[in-house]
Amino acid sequence: MANGILIVNKPQDWTSMDICAKLRGVFHEKRVGHAGTLDPMATGVLPVFIGRATRAVQFAESGEKEYQAILQLGLTTNTQDIWGETLEKQPVPADAGERIQALLPQFTGEIQQVPPMYSAVKINGKKLYELARKGVEVERKPRTVTIRTLTATSGGRVKSSDPAEPWPETPNIFFLTIRCSKGTYIRTLCHDIGQALGCGGCMAGLRRTEACGFPLSGAYTLEEILSHPDPACFLLPVDNLFSERPSLHLKAPAEKKVRNGVALSAPKLKEGEYRLYGEDGTFLALSRCKNGTLTTVKSFYEV
Numbered sequence: 495m496a497n498g499i500l501i502v503n504k505p506q507d508w509t510s511m512d513i514c515a516k517l518r519g520v521f522h523e524k525r526v527g528h529a530g531t532l533d534p535m536a537t538g539v540l541p542v543f544i545g546r547a548t549r550a551v552q553f554a555e556s557g558e559k560e561y562q563a564i565l566q567l568g569l570t571t572n573t574q575d576i577w578g579e580t581l582e583k584q585p586v587p588a589d590a591g592e593r594i595q596a597l598l599p600q601f602t603g604e605i606q607q608v609p610p611m612y613s614a615v616k617i618n619g620k621k622l623y624e625l626a627r628k629g630v631e632v633e634r635k636p637r638t639v640t641i642r643t644l645t646a647t648s649g650g651r652v653k654s655s656d657p658a659e660p661w662p663e664t665p666n667i668f669f670l671t672i673r674c675s676k677g678t679y680i681r682t683l684c685h686d687i688g689q690a691l692g693c694g695g696c697m698a699g700l701r702r703t704e705a706c707g708f709p710l711s712g713a714y715t716l717e718e719i720l721s722h723p724d725p726a727c728f729l730l731p732v733d734n735l736f737s738e739r740p741s742l743h744l745k746a747p748a749e750k751k752v753r754n755g756v757a758l759s760a761p762k763l764k765e766g767e768y769r770l771y772g773e774d775g776t777f778l779a780l781s782r783c784k785n786g787t788l789t790t791v792k793s794f795y796e797v
Contacts, residue, residue, distance in 0.1 A: 495523070495545060496521040496522075496523050496544050496545050496726050496729060497544060497545035497546040497547050497729070497732070498544055498545070498547050498726075498729030498730055498731055498732060499541055499542070499543055499544070499547055499550075499708075499729065499730040499731075499732060499734060499735065500517065500541075500542045500543075500544060500714070500719070500725075500728055500729055500730070501539060501540075501541055501542075501708045501712050501713040501714065501728075501730070502517075502539075502540045502541075502542050502713060502714060502715075502716065502719070503537070503538060503539070503540075503710065503713035503714060503715045503716075504532050504536070504537055504538060504539075504540040504702075505537060505715070505716060506534070506535055506536070506537050507534055507535070508534060508716075509533075509534050510528050510530075510531045510532050510540055511528075513528065513540060513542060513716070514526045514527060514528055514542060516716070516720075517542055517544065517719075520719065520720065520725055521544055521545075521725070521726070523544055523545050525544065525545050525546070525548045526542060526543070526544050526548070527542070527543050527548045527551045528540055528541065528542050528543070528551075529541045529543065529551050529554035529555050529557075529705065529706055530554070530555060530559060530676075530702075530705050530706075531614070532700075532702060533700070535575065535577055535699075535700065536700040536701065536702065537700070537701045537702075538561075538700075538701040538702035538703055538710055538713070539702045539703065539704060539705045539708055539709070539710050539713050540702070540705070540713075541554055541705055541706050541708055543732075544729065546732070546794060546796070547732040547794075549732075549792055549793075549794060550732050550735050550736075550792070550794070552792075553735060553736070553780070553792070554705075554706040554735055555676060556676050557676070557705065557706045557707065558642065558673060558674065558675060558676075559673070559674060559676075559678075559702060559704060559705045560671070560672065560673045560674075560702070560703045560704035560705075561670075561671070561672045561673075561674070561680055561700060561701065561702050561703060562669065562670070562671055562672075562700075562701045562703055563669070563670040563671075563672060563680050563683075563684060563697055563699065563700050563701075564667055564668075564669060564670075564697065564698040564699035564700070565646070565667070565668040565669075565670055565684045565687060565688070565695055565696075565697065565698070566666060566667060566684075566695060566696050566697070566698035567586045567590055567666040567667075567668065567688055567691065567693055567694070567695045568583060568584050568585065568586040568666050568688075568693050568694060568695070569582075569583055569688075569694060569695065569696050570582040570583075570584075570685070570688065570694035570695070570696060571696050572611070572612070572626070573610070573612040573681070573696075574610050574612070574679075574681035574682055574684065574685040574696050574697060575681050575684075575696050575697040575698070576696055576697070576698045578612070578696070582694055583694075584692075584693045584694050585693065586666045586691075586693045587691065587692070587693060590648075590666070590668075590691060590693070591646075591648045591668070593691055594646050594648075594668060594687065594691065595646065597687060597690050597691070598644050598645070598646060600690065601641060601644055601683065601686070601687060602641050602642075602643070602644050603640065603641060604638055604639070604640050605638070605639060605640075605641060606636040606637065606638060606639075607636060607637055607639050607678070607679055607682050607683070607686070608634050608635075608636050608637075608682070609622065609634050609637060609679065609682070610622070610679060610681055610682050610685075611623070611625065611626040611631055611632075611634075612626050613679065615634070617632055617634070622634070637677060639674060639675050639676075639677050639678040639679075640674060640675040640678075641672060641673070641674045641675075641678065641683070642673040642674060642675075643671070643672070643673040644670065644671070644672050644673075645670070645671045646668050646669065646670050646671075647668065647669045648667070648668050648669070667698065670683075670684070673704075680697060680700055681696070681697045681700075684696055684697040685697075706735060707735075707737070707738075714728050731777065732777065732794055733769055733777040733794075736767075736769050736780055739766075739767045739768055739769050739780070740766075740768055740769070741768065741769040741770075741771060742768045742769065742770050742771070742781075742788075743771045743772075743773070743775075744770060744771065744772060744773065744778070745773065746773055749772045749773060749778065752770055752778050752779060752781075752790060752793075753778065753793075753795060755790065755793075757787050757788060757789045757790075758787070758788040759786065759787060759788075760783055760786060760787065760788040761786040762786075763783045763786070763788060764783065765783050765784055765785075766782070766783060767780060767781065767782050767783075767791065768780075768781050768782075768783060768788070769781075770788075770790075772795075776795060777794055777795070778793065778794065778795045779791070779792060779793040779794060779795070780792050780794070
């Protein structure tokens with residue numbers, strides 16, 4: 495039975511759920527989920543959790559992500575990307591490159607974003623994109639997101655570890671590299687930069703280069719996965735997701751207690767989260783120590 499994390503290099507025109515559906519058939523496993531949705535036009539890192547590893551999805555979704563995006567200036571659309579309906583075209587200032595560099599600090603750190611109408615955010619039980627397709631626009635409250643780093647370059651080609659997807663040189667194009675928190679809309683970032691410049695802008699391409707600490711260099715294409723006689727060889731152990739937490743290896747009596755859901759007394763242990771392993775090296779659980787007691791947060795052993 496397959497259990498583990500598969501880092502997929504998602505191709506364009508596939509939804510994240512399309513990938514999960516395909517992999518359910520590949521691994522003959524109903525329990526398949528992903529961490530961090532990528533829109534169909536986007537490519538790059540999509541961590542997929544298979545089998546018992548799906549118990550870890552909730553811990554993966556909140557992690558930081560890194561993207562490479564194409565910003566197309568002079569064009570505003572209803573979806574904030576080039577696949578939408580054109581709303582306005584404006585000339586791009588000759589000094590746009592210099593002005594973007596001056597604007598970057600304004601879009602770095604904690605910023606406010608208004609979710610786009612073409613998004614899965616729900617208001618009064620309705621998904622925004624469902625309303626948008628009916629021509630309905632509703633008021634959205636700004637949300638706080640964090641942009642850790644943001645850089646912009648013009649001309650040339652964006653550097654990527656995926657040479658199969660080169661991005662061409664195009665007038666009024668800027669390449670953005672963004673490291674950001676969960677919930678950040680890169681489309682909206684491109685739109686807002688264009689608005690701040692006064693000429694409009696939208697996203698013309700998006701590639702996720704890192705998610706949950708997994709880089710694009712470690713991702714596999716669908717072709718590689720589907721053509722391999724044993725695709726399970728691509729699976730990473732689920733404890734890789736928690737590699738930054740310290741580990742604890744338990745003796746048999748303590749292991750038995752953990753497997754039975756019993757908290758452990760650990761008066762000398764520093765407070766925080768730990769990876770717990772059994773005597774044979776089996777990853778048992780993610781646990782938290784507080785007030786001298788080690789309690790299971792989520793178990794991962796076979797019942």
